[in-house]
Amino acid sequence: MALLEVIDLTKDFGGVAANNHISLEIKKGEIIGLIGPNGAGKTTLFNCVVGYHRPDQGTIRFKGKDITGLKPFQTNREGIGRTFQIMSISGDLTVLENVMIGSFCRTSDSQTARQGASEVLNLLELEKDANAYLTELTVATQKRVGLAMALATGPELLMLDEVAAGLNPKETEEMVALLHTIYKTKDLTLFVTEHVMEVVMPISQRIIVLDGGQKIAEGRPQDIANNERVIKAYLGEKYVKGRKDRGSI
Amino acid sequence: MRTLKDALSFGDLPVYERIGFILFIIFCLIFPWILKGGFAQAVMIQFLIFCLYGLGWNLIGGYGGQVALGQAKNVGMSAYTVALLMVRWDIPFWVSTPLGVVVATVESFVLGYFLFRLRGHYFAIATIAVSLVWQQLFINWDFIGGARGLELPLKETPNFLYMQFDSPIYYHYFAFLLVMAAILYMNWCRKSKLGYQLRAITSSEDLAESLGINAHWVKVKAYCITGVFAGMGGAFYTMYYNYIDPFSVMHLELSIMIALMTMIGGAGSMWGPIIGAMILIPLDRYLGAWLGGRGIIGVDFMIYSMMVMVISAYEPKGIWGIVEKARGKR
Numbered sequence: 001m002a003l004l005e006v007i008d009l010t011k012d013f014g015g016v017a018a019n020n021h022i023s024l025e026i027k028k029g030e031i032i033g034l035i036g037p038n039g040a041g042k043t044t045l046f047n048c049v050v051g052y053h054r055p056d057q058g059t060i061r062f063k064g065k066d067i068t069g070l071k072p073f074q075t076n077r078e079g080i081g082r083t084f085q086i087m088s089i090s091g092d093l094t095v096l097e098n099v100m101i102g103s104f105c106r107t108s109d110s111q112t113a114r115q116g117a118s119e120v121l122n123l124l125e126l127e128k129d130a131n132a133y134l135t136e137l138t139v140a141t142q143k144r145v146g147l148a149m150a151l152a153t154g155p156e157l158l159m160l161d162e163v164a165a166g167l168n169p170k171e172t173e174e175m176v177a178l179l180h181t182i183y184k185t186k187d188l189t190l191f192v193t194e195h196v197m198e199v200v201m202p203i204s205q206r207i208i209v210l211d212g213g214q215k216i217a218e219g220r221p222q223d224i225a226n227n228e229r230v231i232k233a234y235l236g237e238k239y240v241k242g243r244k245d246r247g248s249i
Numbered sequence: 250m251r252t253l254k255d256a257l258s259f260g261d262l263p264v265y266e267r268i269g270f271i272l273f274i275i276f277c278l279i280f281p282w283i284l285k286g287g288f289a290q291a292v293m294i295q296f297l298i299f300c301l302y303g304l305g306w307n308l309i310g311g312y313g314g315q316v317a318l319g320q321a322k323n324v325g326m327s328a329y330t331v332a333l334l335m336v337r338w339d340i341p342f343w344v345s346t347p348l349g350v351v352v353a354t355v356e357s358f359v360l361g362y363f364l365f366r367l368r369g370h371y372f373a374i375a376t377i378a379v380s381l382v383w384q385q386l387f388i389n390w391d392f393i394g395g396a397r398g399l400e401l402p403l404k405e406t407p408n409f410l411y412m413q414f415d416s417p418i419y420y421h422y423f424a425f426l427l428v429m430a431a432i433l434y435m436n437w438c439r440k441s442k443l444g445y446q447l448r449a450i451t452s453s454e455d456l457a458e459s460l461g462i463n464a465h466w467v468k469v470k471a472y473c474i475t476g477v478f479a480g481m482g483g484a485f486y487t488m489y490y491n492y493i494d495p496f497s498v499m500h501l502e503l504s505i506m507i508a509l510m511t512m513i514g515g516a517g518s519m520w521g522p523i524i525g526a527m528i529l530i531p532l533d534r535y536l537g538a539w540l541g542g543r544g545i546i547g548v549d550f551m552i553y554s555m556m557v558m559v560i561s562a563y564e565p566k567g568i569w570g571i572v573e574k575a576r577g578k579r
Binding site: 150 | 251255440441442445446448449452455456457458459460461462463464517
């Protein structure tokens with residue numbers, strides 16, 4: 001049985017169809033990449049699954065249960081965690097306390113929450129920053145804290161929204177390695193949307209491509225990289241034509 | 250058991266904060282014996298009442314970041330319940346106070362449940378509107394005394410059941426006990442699930458929701474607790490002054506005073522409300538008495554508002570923010 005099923009999802013904003021009859025399936029233990037040019041509807045799809053938007057049409061099932069239209073905190077309790085592109089965590093709290101907010105999702109006891117948070121921090125190699133304030137940290141570390149907060153809620157499906165945005169190549173590499181570690185130790189399913197191909201290509205087992213609100217391709221990374229429609233969506237029709245003329249396809 | 254330990258333990262605070270707290274306790278304990286003047290003692294008791302209001306408001310307004318400007322109606326609800334029960338049916342303080350607090354809390358719950366559908370400034374405006382409506386209702390409702398208010402009948406001898414004493418010292422210590430209870434509660438709360446969840450909501454409601462926090466429910470909960478504090482303060486106020494009217498306990502000015510005081514002291518910090526009350530209440534009362542007594546009416550408000558403006562322009566996090574800055578925390 002699929003862990004997450006999206007069936008015929010449609011979401012309009014005014015006259016714009018941000019998601020147009022999208023269907024997809026994620027099995028337990030998979031790493032799925034979601035790519036597409038700007039405005040393709042990636043974030044909308046994420047928001048519909050998590051519950052920030054209510055889909056106009058279609059069904060979302062998680063572990064066989066219909067979660068269409070549930071609020072974000074409800075989907076989180078079902079087992080879906082997500083990170084944000086832009087971190088906006090409180091500067092008044094230390095890293096450890098921020099992560100504790102995540103672990104309070106599963107417990108009411110502050111001691112247990114503290115313990116859970118420390119474990120996650122150890123896993124993400126953040127223990128030395130545990131008592132630092134968010135504003136004192138680099139963007140890369142802040143992104144890790146965001147990841148730690150989502151992990152602390154104990155998700156089964158972790159949805160990562162642009163984890164590598166704003167990172168330099170070295171930091172991106174570290175982030176990819178980190179995602180691998182989490183994936184292995186935590187028995188997670190990852191659903192990653194990303195602009196940076198260096199992140200998506202090496203870790204994804206399967207990639208889904210959106211363009212203009214529609215799913216235009218799905219398959220293994222190497223197939224996607226050579227898919228004509230995908231190249232067209234990213235680089236424009238002229239580029240594809242030029243490549244054909246030069247005989248490279 | 251751990252709850253109690255958390256409430257009583259101030260171990261995670263820096264040494265100077267703990268020393269400050271101990272000095273505060275000692276000051277409150279010996280105050281009635283060093284300053285025996287009636288005016289000074291009255292100001293002190295007002296300070297303690299405002300501490301109680303402020304500590305409660307700090308939960309929703311400071312930790313929760315929701316500018317709720319309607320505390321006066323909770324104070325008033327409870328104060329009127331207590332007064333009415335005594336005037337009409339001669340019910341003692343110790344019975345009517347829990348009822349008053351329940352009324353204030355239930356009102357907070359119903360109101361919070363609906364008003365927290367709004368966010369930010371809209372929420373603030375809605376709370377103001379509702380409290381103005383309540384005040385008008387109370388002014389025009391004859392059963393509870395209308396604009397004339399309610400005067401509590403005095404017992405012939407001091408009476409513990411009705412909290413009527415012949416010396417302000419008793420009121421002072423009772424108010425002090427309430428404030429101590431409030432401080433201990435807040436000390437527990439800032440380390441508890443609720444405290445952390447509220448702070449998460451302050452920084453970003455969307456992020457909080459993604460971490461499994463039911464933001465609406467948490468805010469309603471915090472608003473109810475704020476109502477409990479206000480209700481306690483209102484009940485005490487009634488017994489202390491033996492007279493209430495819609496202008497003293499239901500007025501918007503009181504709501505603003507509570508919020509302002511907490512913000513000046515430092516919203517979202519443990520000691521902010523106390524520091525705010527410690528500065529604003531004596532300043533307000535003494536300036537008013539000193540300048541008003543010389544026939545210079547209005548200047549005290551000017552000086553007072555000037556101070557408020559200077560502090561809030563200099564440091565948005567209030568006086569506690571200045572202290573933290575000096576300490577180099579951020």
